[in-house]
Amino acid sequence: MxxxxxxxxxxxxxxxxxxxxxxxxxxxFMKGVIxxxxxxxxxxxxxxxxxxxxxxxxxxxxxxx
Numbered sequence: 001m002x003x004x005x006x007x008x009x010x011x012x013x014x015x016x017x018x019x020x021x022x023x024x025x026x027x028x029f030m031k032g033v034i035x036x037x038x039x040x041x042x043x044x045x046x047x048x049x050x051x052x053x054x055x056x057x058x059x060x061x062x063x064x065x
Contacts, residue, residue: 012045013052020044024052 005023019028029035029044036042037050 013048020048022048022051024055 013023019030021028031044034041035047042050
């Protein structure tokens with residue numbers, strides 16, 4: 001999925017169709033469904049964006065440790 005994504009999909013971090021697929025974890029998130037990250041709720045596309053930032057921070061922190 002990652003290698004066949006368009007430049008716009010790569011920029012957003014997801015592929016659009018009936019659901020939104022994360023290019024990082026490969027999970028599919030249904031449009032219109034609300035997902036929770038800690039104490040905040042997000043629509044599918046925003047949720048993926050927030051998760052990308054969260055995962056990036058985790059990776060940076062692991063490299064520092």
